Amino acid sequence: MSYEILDSITQAVIDMRFEDTGTLTRDALGAGVGAVEIINGALLPALDRVGILFREGDYFLPDVLMSVKAYHNSFEILEPLLKEGDYKARGKIMIGTVFGDIHDIGKNILSALLLGNGFEVIDVGVDVKPEIFLTRAKQDMPDIIGMSALLTTTMPSMKDTIDVFVEAGLREKFKFIIGGAPLNQKFADEIGADGYGEDAQSGVELVKRLMGI
Numbered sequence: 001m002s003y004e005i006l007d008s009i010t011q012a013v014i015d016m017r018f019e020d021t022g023t024l025t026r027d028a029l030g031a032g033v034g035a036v037e038i039i040n041g042a043l044l045p046a047l048d049r050v051g052i053l054f055r056e057g058d059y060f061l062p063d064v065l066m067s068v069k070a071y072h073n074s075f076e077i078l079e080p081l082l083k084e085g086d087y088k089a090r091g092k093i094m095i096g097t098v099f100g101d102i103h104d105i106g107k108n109i110l111s112a113l114l115l116g117n118g119f120e121v122i123d124v125g126v127d128v129k130p131e132i133f134l135t136r137a138k139q140d141m142p143d144i145i146g147m148s149a150l151l152t153t154t155m156p157s158m159k160d161t162i163d164v165f166v167e168a169g170l171r172e173k174f175k176f177i178i179g180g181a182p183l184n185q186k187f188a189d190e191i192g193a194d195g196y197g198e199d200a201q202s203g204v205e206l207v208k209r210l211m212g213i
Protein backbone atom coordinates (compact mmCIF):
# COMPACT_ATOMS: atom_id res chain seq x y z
CA MET A 1 0.00 0.00 0.00
CA SER A 2 2.64 2.48 1.04
CA TYR A 3 4.68 1.68 -2.09
CA GLU A 4 1.67 2.53 -4.26
CA ILE A 5 1.24 5.90 -2.56
CA LEU A 6 4.96 6.64 -2.89
CA ASP A 7 4.83 5.77 -6.59
CA SER A 8 1.78 8.04 -7.03
CA ILE A 9 3.64 10.94 -5.43
CA THR A 10 6.70 10.28 -7.61
CA GLN A 11 4.54 10.23 -10.73
CA ALA A 12 2.64 13.38 -9.73
CA VAL A 13 5.92 15.29 -9.33
CA ILE A 14 7.20 14.02 -12.69
CA ASP A 15 3.86 14.92 -14.33
CA MET A 16 3.96 18.44 -12.75
CA ARG A 17 0.58 17.84 -11.08
CA PHE A 18 1.41 20.20 -8.24
CA GLU A 19 -2.01 20.17 -6.61
CA ASP A 20 -2.07 16.37 -6.50
CA THR A 21 1.31 16.16 -4.77
CA GLY A 22 -0.06 17.96 -1.72
CA THR A 23 -3.17 15.78 -1.55
CA LEU A 24 -1.22 12.55 -2.08
CA THR A 25 1.36 13.54 0.53
CA ARG A 26 -1.39 14.11 3.09
CA ASP A 27 -2.92 10.74 2.12
CA ALA A 28 0.45 9.02 2.59
CA LEU A 29 0.95 10.61 6.02
CA GLY A 30 -2.61 9.60 6.92
CA ALA A 31 -1.79 6.03 5.92
CA GLY A 32 1.15 6.06 8.34
CA VAL A 33 4.01 6.59 5.90
CA GLY A 34 6.80 8.62 7.52
CA ALA A 35 8.03 12.00 6.25
CA VAL A 36 11.59 10.77 5.65
CA GLU A 37 10.23 7.72 3.78
CA ILE A 38 8.20 10.02 1.51
CA ILE A 39 11.24 12.17 0.79
CA ASN A 40 13.60 9.25 0.15
CA GLY A 41 11.07 6.93 -1.46
CA ALA A 42 9.05 9.35 -3.58
CA LEU A 43 10.44 12.87 -3.89
CA LEU A 44 14.12 12.14 -4.52
CA PRO A 45 13.45 9.42 -7.15
CA ALA A 46 11.04 11.86 -8.84
CA LEU A 47 13.70 14.58 -9.10
CA ASP A 48 16.21 12.02 -10.39
CA ARG A 49 13.79 11.13 -13.16
CA VAL A 50 13.09 14.81 -13.91
CA GLY A 51 16.86 15.33 -14.17
CA ILE A 52 17.13 12.53 -16.73
CA LEU A 53 14.18 13.89 -18.74
CA PHE A 54 15.84 17.33 -18.69
CA ARG A 55 19.24 15.96 -19.73
CA GLU A 56 17.72 13.94 -22.55
CA GLY A 57 15.82 16.94 -23.87
CA ASP A 58 12.36 15.57 -23.10
CA TYR A 59 11.84 18.27 -20.46
CA PHE A 60 12.72 21.95 -20.81
CA LEU A 61 13.43 24.38 -17.97
CA PRO A 62 9.76 25.39 -17.46
CA ASP A 63 8.89 21.69 -17.07
CA VAL A 64 11.65 21.28 -14.51
CA LEU A 65 10.44 24.35 -12.62
CA MET A 66 6.89 23.04 -12.54
CA SER A 67 8.08 19.66 -11.29
CA VAL A 68 10.09 21.45 -8.62
CA LYS A 69 6.95 23.38 -7.64
CA ALA A 70 5.11 20.06 -7.37
CA TYR A 71 7.97 18.74 -5.25
CA HIS A 72 7.72 21.83 -2.99
CA ASN A 73 3.99 21.32 -2.46
CA SER A 74 4.84 17.98 -0.91
CA PHE A 75 8.03 19.02 0.86
CA GLU A 76 6.45 22.00 2.62
CA ILE A 77 3.96 19.62 4.25
CA LEU A 78 6.78 17.29 5.34
CA GLU A 79 9.30 19.86 6.49
CA PRO A 80 7.61 20.81 9.79
CA LEU A 81 7.31 17.12 10.64
CA LEU A 82 11.04 16.67 10.16
CA LYS A 83 11.57 19.46 12.64
CA GLU A 84 9.60 17.73 15.34
CA GLY A 85 12.72 15.89 16.53
CA ASP A 86 14.68 16.52 19.67
CA TYR A 87 15.05 20.27 19.79
CA LYS A 88 17.94 20.56 22.18
CA ALA A 89 20.49 21.85 19.68
CA ARG A 90 23.39 19.43 19.36
CA GLY A 91 25.47 21.91 17.39
CA LYS A 92 25.22 24.90 15.08
CA ILE A 93 25.47 24.31 11.34
CA MET A 94 25.67 27.07 8.75
CA ILE A 95 24.69 26.01 5.27
CA GLY A 96 24.58 27.72 1.89
CA THR A 97 24.81 27.18 -1.85
CA VAL A 98 28.01 28.66 -3.21
CA PHE A 99 28.51 31.74 -5.37
CA GLY A 100 27.05 31.49 -8.88
CA ASP A 101 24.77 28.58 -8.00
CA ILE A 102 21.07 28.80 -7.19
CA HIS A 103 20.26 25.08 -6.79
CA ASP A 104 18.87 24.77 -3.29
CA ILE A 105 16.80 21.60 -3.15
CA GLY A 106 19.61 19.40 -1.79
CA LYS A 107 20.69 22.10 0.64
CA ASN A 108 17.12 22.45 1.92
CA ILE A 109 16.74 18.70 2.41
CA LEU A 110 19.99 18.56 4.35
CA SER A 111 18.86 21.57 6.46
CA ALA A 112 15.55 19.91 7.23
CA LEU A 113 17.18 16.60 8.19
CA LEU A 114 19.72 18.39 10.38
CA LEU A 115 16.90 20.26 12.12
CA GLY A 116 15.08 16.96 12.52
CA ASN A 117 18.21 15.55 14.12
CA GLY A 118 18.33 18.33 16.68
CA PHE A 119 20.87 20.70 15.16
CA GLU A 120 20.47 24.46 14.91
CA VAL A 121 20.68 25.42 11.23
CA ILE A 122 21.61 28.81 9.87
CA ASP A 123 20.68 28.86 6.21
CA VAL A 124 22.56 31.62 4.39
CA GLY A 125 20.75 30.97 1.13
CA VAL A 126 21.98 30.57 -2.42
CA ASP A 127 24.59 32.28 -4.59
CA VAL A 128 26.63 32.99 -1.46
CA LYS A 129 29.93 34.79 -2.01
CA PRO A 130 32.98 33.55 -0.02
CA GLU A 131 33.12 36.87 1.87
CA ILE A 132 29.49 36.45 2.95
CA PHE A 133 30.21 32.99 4.35
CA LEU A 134 33.07 34.59 6.30
CA THR A 135 31.01 37.55 7.57
CA ARG A 136 28.14 35.32 8.65
CA ALA A 137 30.46 32.78 10.26
CA LYS A 138 32.15 35.50 12.33
CA GLN A 139 28.71 36.74 13.37
CA ASP A 140 27.05 33.39 14.18
CA MET A 141 30.06 31.19 15.05
CA PRO A 142 28.73 27.86 13.73
CA ASP A 143 30.52 24.61 14.57
CA ILE A 144 30.33 23.46 10.96
CA ILE A 145 29.95 25.25 7.62
CA GLY A 146 28.21 23.25 4.88
CA MET A 147 28.50 24.24 1.24
CA SER A 148 26.41 22.93 -1.62
CA ALA A 149 27.14 23.10 -5.38
CA LEU A 150 25.30 21.50 -8.29
CA LEU A 151 27.28 23.00 -11.14
CA THR A 152 30.79 21.95 -12.12
CA THR A 153 31.43 25.65 -12.83
CA THR A 154 30.66 26.65 -9.22
CA MET A 155 32.70 23.94 -7.49
CA PRO A 156 35.84 26.18 -7.42
CA SER A 157 33.90 28.65 -5.26
CA MET A 158 34.09 26.08 -2.46
CA LYS A 159 37.88 26.32 -2.45
CA ASP A 160 37.65 30.13 -2.75
CA THR A 161 35.48 30.13 0.37
CA ILE A 162 37.88 28.00 2.40
CA ASP A 163 40.77 30.19 1.16
CA VAL A 164 39.04 33.33 2.43
CA PHE A 165 38.90 31.75 5.89
CA VAL A 166 42.58 30.76 5.63
CA GLU A 167 43.52 34.34 4.69
CA ALA A 168 41.51 35.67 7.65
CA GLY A 169 43.36 33.26 9.98
CA LEU A 170 40.05 31.60 10.88
CA ARG A 171 40.26 28.29 8.99
CA GLU A 172 40.80 26.21 12.14
CA LYS A 173 37.83 27.76 13.95
CA PHE A 174 35.33 25.95 11.73
CA LYS A 175 34.86 22.55 10.09
CA PHE A 176 33.86 22.62 6.42
CA ILE A 177 31.71 20.00 4.76
CA ILE A 178 30.63 19.91 1.14
CA GLY A 179 28.00 18.17 -0.97
CA GLY A 180 26.19 18.26 -4.28
CA ALA A 181 25.81 15.88 -7.21
CA PRO A 182 29.07 16.69 -9.08
CA LEU A 183 31.32 16.39 -5.99
CA ASN A 184 33.19 13.52 -4.40
CA GLN A 185 35.57 12.76 -1.53
CA LYS A 186 38.60 13.30 -3.76
CA PHE A 187 37.50 16.87 -4.50
CA ALA A 188 36.86 17.46 -0.79
CA ASP A 189 40.42 16.30 -0.03
CA GLU A 190 41.85 18.49 -2.80
CA ILE A 191 40.26 21.68 -1.48
CA GLY A 192 41.01 20.90 2.16
CA ALA A 193 37.40 20.36 3.31
CA ASP A 194 36.81 18.31 6.45
CA GLY A 195 34.24 16.06 4.84
CA TYR A 196 31.99 15.20 1.92
CA GLY A 197 28.44 13.84 2.12
CA GLU A 198 27.01 12.12 -0.93
CA ASP A 199 23.42 12.59 0.23
CA ALA A 200 21.56 14.39 2.99
CA GLN A 201 21.53 11.36 5.29
CA SER A 202 25.30 10.87 4.99
CA GLY A 203 25.57 14.62 5.56
CA VAL A 204 23.79 14.22 8.90
CA GLU A 205 26.04 11.29 9.83
CA LEU A 206 29.12 13.30 8.82
CA VAL A 207 28.01 16.22 10.98
CA LYS A 208 27.48 13.90 13.96
CA ARG A 209 30.92 12.35 13.44
CA LEU A 210 32.61 15.74 13.25
CA MET A 211 30.75 16.87 16.38
CA GLY A 212 31.81 13.69 18.18
CA ILE A 213 28.22 12.55 18.69
Ligand code: B12
Binds near residue numbers: 109146177196
Ligand atom coordinates in the same frame (compact mmCIF):
# COMPACT_ATOMS: atom_id res chain seq x y z
C1 B12 B 1 16.08 21.30 -10.30
C2 B12 B 1 17.22 21.72 -11.19
C3 B12 B 1 17.33 23.07 -11.53
C4 B12 B 1 16.38 24.14 -11.00
C5 B12 B 1 16.87 24.52 -9.58
C6 B12 B 1 15.70 24.82 -8.63
C7 B12 B 1 16.17 24.91 -7.22
N1 B12 B 1 15.44 25.69 -6.46
O1 B12 B 1 17.16 24.31 -6.78
C8 B12 B 1 16.58 25.27 -12.05
C9 B12 B 1 15.60 25.08 -13.19
C10 B12 B 1 16.45 26.70 -11.53
C11 B12 B 1 17.97 24.95 -12.57
C12 B12 B 1 18.79 25.87 -13.20
C13 B12 B 1 19.98 25.54 -13.81
N2 B12 B 1 20.51 24.31 -13.96
CO1 B12 B 1 19.84 22.78 -12.97
N3 B12 B 1 19.16 21.14 -12.45
C14 B12 B 1 18.16 20.76 -11.68
C15 B12 B 1 18.10 19.22 -11.56
C16 B12 B 1 16.99 18.72 -12.49
C17 B12 B 1 17.84 18.67 -10.18
C18 B12 B 1 18.82 19.17 -9.11
C19 B12 B 1 18.33 18.75 -7.78
O2 B12 B 1 17.73 19.54 -7.07
N4 B12 B 1 18.51 17.45 -7.45
C20 B12 B 1 17.95 16.86 -6.24
C21 B12 B 1 18.79 17.22 -5.03
C22 B12 B 1 18.13 16.62 -3.80
O3 B12 B 1 20.07 16.64 -5.23
P1 B12 B 1 21.41 17.37 -4.78
O4 B12 B 1 21.29 18.84 -4.87
O5 B12 B 1 22.57 16.68 -5.43
O6 B12 B 1 21.48 17.11 -3.22
C23 B12 B 1 21.68 15.85 -2.62
C24 B12 B 1 23.15 15.52 -2.39
O7 B12 B 1 23.99 15.99 -3.43
C25 B12 B 1 23.44 16.07 -1.03
N5 B12 B 1 23.87 17.46 -0.88
C26 B12 B 1 23.56 18.56 -1.59
N6 B12 B 1 24.14 19.63 -1.09
C27 B12 B 1 24.83 19.24 -0.01
C28 B12 B 1 25.63 19.95 0.88
C29 B12 B 1 26.27 19.26 1.90
C30 B12 B 1 27.13 20.02 2.86
C31 B12 B 1 26.12 17.84 2.03
C32 B12 B 1 26.82 17.12 3.09
C33 B12 B 1 25.30 17.15 1.15
C34 B12 B 1 24.68 17.85 0.14
O8 B12 B 1 22.22 15.89 -0.34
C35 B12 B 1 21.12 16.03 -1.21
C36 B12 B 1 20.03 15.06 -0.83
O9 B12 B 1 20.43 13.74 -0.92
C37 B12 B 1 19.54 18.80 -12.03
C38 B12 B 1 19.65 17.42 -12.68
C39 B12 B 1 19.96 16.35 -11.64
N7 B12 B 1 19.31 15.22 -11.71
O10 B12 B 1 20.79 16.54 -10.75
C40 B12 B 1 19.90 19.95 -12.97
C41 B12 B 1 21.39 20.37 -13.16
C42 B12 B 1 22.10 20.38 -11.83
N8 B12 B 1 21.29 21.74 -13.68
C43 B12 B 1 22.14 21.96 -14.58
C44 B12 B 1 22.27 23.20 -15.27
C45 B12 B 1 23.28 23.26 -16.40
C46 B12 B 1 21.50 24.31 -14.90
C47 B12 B 1 21.55 25.70 -15.53
C48 B12 B 1 22.94 26.25 -15.86
C49 B12 B 1 20.64 25.64 -16.78
C50 B12 B 1 20.63 26.86 -17.65
N9 B12 B 1 21.18 26.68 -18.83
O11 B12 B 1 20.16 27.89 -17.23
C51 B12 B 1 20.84 26.57 -14.46
C52 B12 B 1 21.86 27.12 -13.44
C53 B12 B 1 21.33 28.22 -12.58
C54 B12 B 1 22.35 28.56 -11.50
N10 B12 B 1 23.08 29.66 -11.68
O12 B12 B 1 22.50 27.85 -10.53
C55 B12 B 1 23.05 20.76 -14.86
C56 B12 B 1 24.46 20.91 -14.27
C57 B12 B 1 25.52 20.41 -15.23
C58 B12 B 1 26.88 20.58 -14.67
N11 B12 B 1 27.68 19.55 -14.86
O13 B12 B 1 27.28 21.55 -14.12
C59 B12 B 1 22.21 19.61 -14.29
C60 B12 B 1 23.03 18.41 -13.78
C61 B12 B 1 21.22 19.13 -15.42
C62 B12 B 1 21.98 18.47 -16.57
N12 B12 B 1 22.01 17.17 -16.62
O14 B12 B 1 22.50 19.14 -17.43
N13 B12 B 1 18.26 23.67 -12.37
